[in-house]
Amino acid sequence: MDWLRVGAFALLILYHVGMYFVPWDWHVKAANPDPHAAILMLATNSWRLALLFVVSGYASAAVFAHQPSPAGFARSRSARLLIPLVFAVIVVIPPQPWIELMFKHGYTESFSHFWLHDYFRFGALDGIILPTWQHLWFVVYLWVYSIVLALLMLLPAGVRARAARFCEAALTGPAILAVPIALMALRTIVLFPGVGETHALVDDGATHALYFPCFLFGVLLRGSSPLWTAIRRWWRVAAVLAVAAYAVVAVIEYRYPGETPLDDTLTALFRAARAVQGWATIVALIGIADRWLNRDAPIRTTLTEAVFPLYIAHQTIIVAVGWWLLPLTLPNLAAFAILVAATAAGSWTFYIVGRSVPWLRPLIGLARKEKGRPEGRPFPTAQ
Template sequence: MERHYGMDWLRVGAFALLILYHIGMVFVPWDFHVKTAHPIDWVAIPMMAANSWRLMLLFVISGYASRALLSKGAHLGSFIASRSRRLLIPLLFGVIFVVPVQPWIELAVKYHYPHDFGWFWLHDYFRFHRLHGIALPTWQHLWFVGYLWCYTLALTVLIASLGWLRAQRGFDWLFGARLGGVLIVIVPIVWLLGVDTLLPGARETHDPLHDGVAHLHYFPGFLFGFALARSEPAMAAIGRWWKPAGVVALLAYGVVAAIEWRWPGNTMPAHPWGVTFATARVVQGWCAVIALAGFADRFWNYDTPWRRTLTEAVFPFYIVHQTIIVLVEYWLLPLHAPPLLEFAVLLPATVAGCWAFYLVGREIGWLRPLIGLRRHTREIPA
């Protein structure tokens, strides 16, 4: 199959938005590892614009990429071995060396942890226990990488049990005969609403053994992307319906934003606005995924010299970005700076730190696999 550059650009944009979203977590009233001294309620309104679809989109794109890798002729054994190297090695490196500063800062800020980082890393981080409710060691934001590997393994087992040809025919039948029209928008929304009805009030835990609501959301999204990669009827349906889906996503976001404005923060909306909020959020989320996929297919399916560099830089950026955000905000807290000034420092500092992490890491052969890059070196356009 031909490379879909639109999906590459969509992946780059989604991760860039994720970095901006995590910077926003410093200022919104929701819980985070370190917070500004003056959280702002209205920041939740723009955050809600991406909250419902940012992760689903990433899992859909990851499924699409998995199908592209298998379509190159790789055997299942080499496929899962390659994906394990690309995912588990950076995950282990991140858990041991990149992530630990985040729980240390959270413990210091929220619970007045008395020891420095060196003591924490050597004596407390690897004790496999809970300290003030925080499980140690932890993968923090890298849960996405762990879940992606689990879903890749589950997909491999599924294909091995059915046989590659039978699995392909099954996906092609489902997306051709059943999801080749407007149902590509409707059926996933019905599924997601059904999950929320089956598990009312369930929240994501990022504990793979006790996170049913996340698995019922994201694993089907991963499979959707996998099937979409070779389904001409499904891509044609997205091409027909992405504009109406985008309009519906904006209308649903208007409902979500209005309810958040009326009942900010952790305030519970009055009945029936809580159910309305949850329903609108699901509709907004999936319609946004369809709209963005259609937009990328229509306008972004082209290559540029920067595309390869940015596509490669995405994973190193993801590994390190949240640690930089938490660390920089921890340094800013004693200054008691206004939130706008904190944001003006956090954003460029995070981007600069991510670029430095990538640019240095890509030049060191043994470090490349640890930050999610292929082992061999190659010339990369400036």
């Protein structure tokens, strides 16, 4: 699961680089966005964040095993998630809305003026709410889900055991695919048709209806032999379903790119295919990781530790470098290569510098060093 988490965050970084080139709304865009790039983006769009919440739920269960007190678990998660969140909102994220305001709204003030006079207004500036947590909405949601998990752990052990057995019974055999796909389709076609993600926490019911169950599935998965048995039995079928469903999504996107309207039948087909692709891909990837990545390597501890700092830094680097690239009018492929290289180098530097300075470690999501603890050996995390 560590390898899966590292891979999922690597894909997330590439996805955010891709946001610079597709016609979809984002903080800053390439001079000539490519409509067909959306087809590649849709290869991961329906499952990348859901997978991260599954893996985070799994890791949260591991953390709880080391900190079995619900109150202790809540304190641990709060310190590990909220401290870097606040630091990032104050220090790391501000260049993103500043550049977005210049790009979209003609804002002309310097960054220092923006940070000192406009960023901490606790209100809107040209429709952008400031200050903002931007891509760190994931951390906010993960913290909230962790607190809810801590509250659930206050329930009597018998109640929790019965609930776990019920969920396991509902997801054994082919139901490991059928039940979640049906629920995802119900969410996107019936309950929240056409409702997008706001990432504002309190008005984001459609998002919570997807990611919180994924988080709970990850929690349940860690100690569930029936679920692992079902995944090992059905992941190959899941892989076939995922590829077939993505083919449907890709063909529809190719035939009707961007904001081209779809009739009701195609809209339902598109949403249903995304539901199939989303969950089937998650099951397939867990099965693949269990089959071929269930082994250790020296680099794993470093990569696992680096994930959270890299996540904190990467989007600000993408937005800043993307803004710098605009006047150069480079071909999209060249700009993509520069963005990937700059983001990788900048994010890794952020991690290396931060981990070497003791007082910076908790600010970038790393545990404080303990005497006698080997360098590079991470604490259990759930970011």
